[in-house]
Amino acid sequence: MRSDLVNQLFELGKVKGFIDQEIYYVENKNTEISVYEGQIDKYNISEDGGLSYRGIVNGKLGYAYTERFEASTLEMLVNEAYDNAKVIEVEDEVFLHDGSGNYQAIDSFNPTLSEVPMQEKIDFMLTLEKELKAFDPRIKNLSYNSYDEVESFRWIKNTKGLDVQDKVNYCLAYAMPVVEAEGDTRTGIGYDISNDFYKLSKSRIVEEASKEALSLLGAKPTKSQKCPVVIKNETFAQLFSAYMGIFSAERVQKNLSSMAGKLNEAIASEALTLLDNPHLPLALSSSSFDAEGVATQMKPIIEKGVLKTFLHNLKTANKDGVLSTGNASKASYKGTVGIAPSNLVIQPGVTSFSDMIAGIDNGLYLVSLQGLHAGIDTISGDFSLQCHGYEIKNGKIGRPVSQITVAGNYFELLKDIELFSDDFRFSIMSSDYTGSASVKIKSLSISGE
C-alpha cells in the first residue's frame, strides 16, 4: 500500500465531510503443503491483502473495505463509508485513537523463515507421512496433513496522529492419521508450531497424532451418569475459548451476557485464574497494539475466581467510564471493530496429571469435544457435546469411550472446577489462542447407554 494513495484517500474523505479518518491495511503471504502417499497432494502459495477505511461524520462512524486498488476504488470507499455512517442509529460516542500510550516492543518476525528452501518444507511433510505410517501397523492413512506458513503485515494510520505497524510470521505442521483395527476406525491429530522451521519436531507430531488415536480404538459408549470429569488441557482450552464472548464489554452492555453486574464478584472456583497476555513471545495473538491502534497490556480477567475486568475497546470503555483494555479486534480487514482477547492463559496448578486421576474412583477423562460451534449456548450457558475419552476407575485411566455426550452449564462448571494439573499447553484448535492445563470438574452429565 502506497502512502500517497492513503493521503489521496484522506483528501477525498475530507472533501466528503469526514472529520476523522483511518485506514487499516493488511497484507498476507501464505504457503500450504499437503502430501499423499509419497507425493505432493496440495501446494498452495498465495498473497492477499485489503484495506479497511473508516471515518467519522456527524458523530457516526462509517466503514468500507476493498481488495482492489485503483482510483475509482478510493471514491467507492469514501462514498460507501459515508452511506454506511448515514444509516447508523445508535448514539454511542465514537473515537479514533491519537497514538498516545506505551507500546511494548514485541519481536514476532523471523526473517529467516521464508528463506528456508521450499524443498526442505516439502521433504519435511513427506518424511512426516512416512514416519507416521511406520509408527504402527494400525495406521492406515492420513486424512489431513499440512505445513502452513503465514506472514502478515498490518498498518493502521489515521488523521489524528496514529501511525503503527507490525509484521508477524509463524509455521505450523499437523497431521491427522486414520487408525484401524478389528473394524473400528479412529482419527487423531498431532501438531507443532514455531517461527523457526528447524524447531518443528516431527517426532512430537507423530507421537501425539498416533498415541491418542490408537488408544481410542475399540471405544464404546459408557452408561448414562453424573460423575466427576477430567478434561484434557487443549480440549478445555477450546471449550473455554468458545465462551470467551461473555467477557466482552460490548456483549455485557447489550445485555447479551449474564456476566453483567458481576465485576469483582466470584464467578468461578478459586482454582481459576485467567490472564490476557498480548506480550507472550511466540504466541499467535501477540501484538503491541490492538485493532484501533491502542497499546495492548497484560491483565488478569479472572483472579482466583473473581471477575476483575471486562474486555474493552475505545467505545465500550468510554461508555463504562474506564480506559480501553487494548482489546479492540477485527477478524480481518473486512470487519468492523469488535472486541476479542489476545493470548489467553489459564494458570496451571501444581498437581501432576496422574495424581489428579489417582484421586478419582469413578469418572471420565475427556480428550475431545465435538460440535463446539453448535452445541453450546453462550447466553444460557448450557452445553451438550459429543465427546471421546476414557473411563477413570479406581484412580486409573481405563477403557476408551465414544458415542457419548457431556452436558452441563458453563456458569455452573466455572464454579465446579476442583483443580488444574501442571500440564499446561496452548491449543491451535481454539478460536482464541488459549492455553490451559487439564482440569477436574466436580460433576457433569454423561449420556450414553
Add this chain to the structure above:
Amino acid sequence: MLNKQVVHDVLMAAMSTGGDFAEVFVEDRFNNSLEMIKGKVEKSLSGRDYGIGIRIFQGHNSVYTYTCSNEKAHLIQVAKKAAAALKGIPSQTGVDFYVEAPLNLHPVKVVPKDVDKSIKVELMRKGSLAASAYDKSINQVVVTYLDYVQNVLIANTEGKFVEDQRTRTRYVINAVAQAEGKMQNGSIGKGSGKGFELYDEIDVEAIGREASRIATTMLHAKASPSGKFPVVLDNKFGGVIFHEACGHGLEATSVAKGNSVYAGKLGEKIASEVVSAVDDGTIPNEWGSANYDDEGTPTKRNLLIENGILKGYMIDKLNARRMNMDITGSSRRQSYKFAPTSRMTNTYILNGTSKFDDMIASIDYGLYAKYLGGGSVNTVTGEFNFAVQEAYLIENGKITAPVKGATLIGTGLEVLNKIEMVSDNFDSGEGMCGSVSGSIPAGLGQPALKVSEITVGGREEA
C-alpha cells in the same frame, strides 16, 4: 472481468512446467451487511472482494495460488512461481476458448445493491418490533441483514470460458428472553438466491415472532433427558441431520482417498428403504444453487440415495481423476482464496408417504426436535452431532413439555438405517457449511423423519 488474452497467457504460464490442466478463477464480489440491535442500526458495512485464483494439475498433484492483483505481468509471475512446484516439460502451447452463452436459470428481479440502505433498515425494524412485542420477557433483539453479488469468470485449458453471477440475500433475527436470572435465545432466518424481491414473498414480522416464541418457550423449558430413544426430526432445517450424517461422507473430498464410511459402497444398501436423497444445484434461486459450479460445470440434480441404495457421490475434477468417475457439477469454494472441491449444494431427503401425526402417535416416550441447530461430522468414522434449538418430549403418542439443551449424536450408517418413517411435509432451510474449501451457502431440507433410536445428550436422566 479479465481480458481473454491475459487469461490465455496466464494459463500457458501455469502449464510451463508440465502441468496437464490449468484453471483461472476471477472473482469480483460486492458485500453489504447491516446489524440492528434493540431497534437501532449499530453496524453497516460494505466492501469489495477481488482476486484471482490459479490452479494447476499434474496427474493427482495439484497446485493453487491466488493474488489480488490483475496486472498481466504479475499474474504470469504468480502462475510461474506456483508452476515451479511441478517438474516436466510443457505439453500444451495454446488454448482456443469456447465462450459459453451465459446461463440465467436464477434470474434476480431486484438487485439488492440498487436498493437504498434505508429501505433495508425499515425491513429490519419491522422484524425487530414484531420480535420485541411478542412477549415482555424479550429484552434483546438482534437483526442481521446481508446481501452480496458475486461475479465470477472461470476459464481452463480445456477451452472453457464462462462467466456467472450469483446473488444472495439473508435475514436473521435473534431474540433473547430473560426472566428470573435466566437467559435464552431463539433464532430464525431466511436465506435465498433471490434478489430483494424475496421480501415481497416472506413475512419478516412472522420471522421475528417465531424467534421470540422459541426464546420464551425454551426459557421455561426443563433440561432435556439423556439416553437412547425414538426421535422425530421435523422438516426444513431438520435436513441438517442428512447433511452431517451422510452428505459430507458422500463428498469426493473424503471418498476419493477412502476416508469415508461410504467409500466403495455404490449400489449397496446404506439406508432404510424409505430414504431417497438428492443434491440439486439447479433449483431456481435456491440458497445453494448456481448456474455453474466453481469449476465452470453446469450444476445438476444428483441422485445420492434411492430407496436406501447408494447411487452417487459428489465429485470435482481432481477427485474425478482419482476415482476414475465423472464430475457432478458440485465443486464449490468460498472465494478465490480457496481451491474448489466437491461440496453439497442443496441436499434434500425426498418426501415419503407417512403422516406427521402418525409418527408422533407411534411413540410412547421420545423426543420431538422441531428446530435443529448446527452440527458437525468426522467423515472418517461417520460420527456426527448436532444441537437441537427447540425440542419437546413425546409421551404416550402426544407432544408434551418443551425441553432444552439436547444434542443428538450417532454414526451415519446407523442413523440412516434407523429412519423408520418419512413423512410428506417436505420443506427446506438454509445454512452456512464450513469445510476444506471454506464457508459456503448450503441448502438443506427434508420432510419430518422418525428415527427409531438415537442417543440424546441432555442433563437429566430419562
